Amino acid sequence: MSDDWFDKTYRSEETPPPDLDARILKRARRATRRWAGSLVAAGIFTIAAVLVLAIMLANIELDVPPAERPAAGDVPPYPAAEGDCERSLSLVGPLGGPGRQDRTEICLAGDLLRADISWDGEPACPSHFSVAASPDTHVRLGGGSILIGSARYRCVDGVWTAE
Amino acid sequence: MGRFAAGDYAAFETLYGRHKDAVYRYFLRATDSANAADGHQETWSRVVAKRGQYRGEGKFRPYLFAIAHNVLMDQFRRQPREAVSDVEAVADGSPERDAVNLEATERLNSLIAGLPNAQREALVMHKEAGLTIREIARVTGVTEEGVKSRLRYAMAKLRRGMRDYV
Numbered sequence: 001m002s003d004d005w006f007d008k009t010y011r012s013e014e015t016p017p018p019d020l021d022a023r024i025l026k027r028a029r030r031a032t033r034r035w036a037g038s039l040v041a042a043g044i045f046t047i048a049a050v051l052v053l054a055i056m057l058a059n060i061e062l063d064v065p066p067a068e069r070p071a072a073g074d075v076p077p078y079p080a081a082e083g084d085c086e087r088s089l090s091l092v093g094p095l096g097g098p099g100r101q102d103r104t105e106i107c108l109a110g111d112l113l114r115a116d117i118s119w120d121g122e123p124a125c126p127s128h129f130s131v132a133a134s135p136d137t138h139v140r141l142g143g144g145s146i147l148i149g150s151a152r153y154r155c156v157d158g159v160w161t162a163e
Numbered sequence: 164m165g166r167f168a169a170g171d172y173a174a175f176e177t178l179y180g181r182h183k184d185a186v187y188r189y190f191l192r193a194t195d196s197a198n199a200a201d202g203h204q205e206t207w208s209r210v211v212a213k214r215g216q217y218r219g220e221g222k223f224r225p226y227l228f229a230i231a232h233n234v235l236m237d238q239f240r241r242q243p244r245e246a247v248s249d250v251e252a253v254a255d256g257s258p259e260r261d262a263v264n265l266e267a268t269e270r271l272n273s274l275i276a277g278l279p280n281a282q283r284e285a286l287v288m289h290k291e292a293g294l295t296i297r298e299i300a301r302v303t304g305v306t307e308e309g310v311k312s313r314l315r316y317a318m319a320k321l322r323r324g325m326r327d328y329v
Contacts (some may be wrong), residue, residue, distance in 0.1 A: 011268045016187040024207045031211045032172040
């Protein structure tokens with residue numbers, strides 16, 4: 001089917017009136033600008049939110065006293081023994097460095113033994129830790145460390161290390 | 164369209180310049196000039212509003228005419244089409260176009276305006292916008308055979324109506 005006659009006869013030269021063109025282009029320009037503006041606003045909001053979050057995290061970090069920070073490595077567990085002490089003991093000796101008189105309060109509750117250290121000067125390690133123990137576990141200070149049963153707990157570079 | 168979707172207004176100007184006449188004529192063949200202006204404007208407003216949803220698959224023109232088709236259907240629903248009588252033949256002033264050609268063009272435009280909506284739409288999309296049968300089928304939601312049939316009927320009617328001129 002040849003459509004030549006149609007193509008020769010059909011003329012389409014109408015075009016939108018200039019004021020209609022202007023209206024459509026103006027609207028598109030406005031929408032593009034608004035959209036770009038909202039993108040910028042979203043970007044600023046995101047950056048601000050990230051900054052606030054970073055500042056909050058930094059504050060949380062700064063608020064933690066060094067002696068309370070969890071230490072990494074081979075460290076005795078932190079949770080304290082709960083309940084009344086079935087057995088208690090007070091020991092004084094150098095744990096945070098030579099010549100110091102650091103006081104260690106030992107408390108046995110159930111099968112946990114808690115050691116609370118009052119530092120003679122700057123805290124050298126976390127001020128308490130708990131380990132599994134029984135009523136017949138021997139506890140004493142010696143060589144700048146706490147001996148609990150057969151294990152020796154020494155404060156090394158801010159970390160309680162079991163030997 | 165991808166550039167416009169990314170916020171480049173100059174890209175919209177290019178798109179508009181390239182496709183505006185085809186869209187405007189699509190509406191002009193289907194309705195009167197006031198409704199054609201409304202339909203044309205609404206189509207481009209939707210292009211702007213939906214720019215974020217454009218996925219860049221395929222050509223822009225079928226995408227554009229899918230929107231125009233929906234706008235036209237909305238217009239028909241709001242205001243059922245009556246016989247269009249104000250389609251104007253436009254003279255371009257070139258000396259080689261004589262009075263007989265002008266009359267033939269006027270007659271052809273009247274016949275196109277008098278076609279059933281579906282046939283006229285398929286014809287205008289094909290002849291005016293340059294859409295393929297497959298693209299028209301996708302835009303209007305009918306089968307390719309359906310589009311072919313509409314075009315065949317439309318052309319047959321036009322040929323009959325133009326017997327004295329061609």
